[in-house]
Amino acid sequence: MNDRIREKLSILADAAKYDVSCSSSGSKRKNDGDIGNASNGICHTYTEDGRCVSLLKILLTNHCIYDCAFCVSRKSNDVKRAAFTVDEVVQLTMNFYRRNYIEGLFLSSGIFKNADYTMERLLRIVKNFE
Numbered sequence: 001m002n003d004r005i006r007e008k009l010s011i012l013a014d015a016a017k018y019d020v021s022c023s024s025s026g027s028k029r030k031n032d033g034d035i036g037n038a039s040n041g042i043c044h045t046y047t048e049d050g051r052c053v054s055l056l057k058i059l060l061t062n063h064c065i066y067d068c069a070f071c072v073s074r075k076s077n078d079v080k081r082a083a084f085t086v087d088e089v090v091q092l093t094m095n096f097y098r099r100n101y102i103e104g105l106f107l108s109s110g111i112f113k114n115a116d117y118t119m120e121r122l123l124r125i126v127k128n129f130e
């Protein structure tokens with residue numbers, strides 16, 4: 001993973017952690033390379049049959065044209081911004097999957113340009129995994 005992708009991953013995994021969809025979303029453990037530390041962007045959730053699975057949990061982008069008061073990605077918030085390309089998300093996910101780090105992808109996004117433009121990109125990513 002090159003430095004540019006690593007930096008995007010750090011920003012966009014951090015921005016995604018506020019979405020409480022995973023059991024480890026609120027984990028405060030840092031990834032300093034030791035055993036037992038939560039990896040950057042990897043969270044855990046449960047399947048219908050109770051199996052615990054690891055997901056890569058990221059935003060496509062934390063740029064957003066909206067300003068929802070509760071949201072860390074709101075446009076008026078002074079945070080570092082980043083955006084993955086469709087190919088970058090696909091490559092990153094497949095690399096993590098092949099290494100057995102994850103079993104799935106949790107993907108969300110801020111809205112860039114408009115909702116249709118953003119959703120089109122999310123769907124292009126998902127279609128790679130059909």
Ligand code: SF4
Pocket residue numbers: 064065066067068071072073074075109110111
């Ligand atoms: S539209 Fe979504 S990402 Fe954008 S500010 Fe509102 S809640 Fe956050």
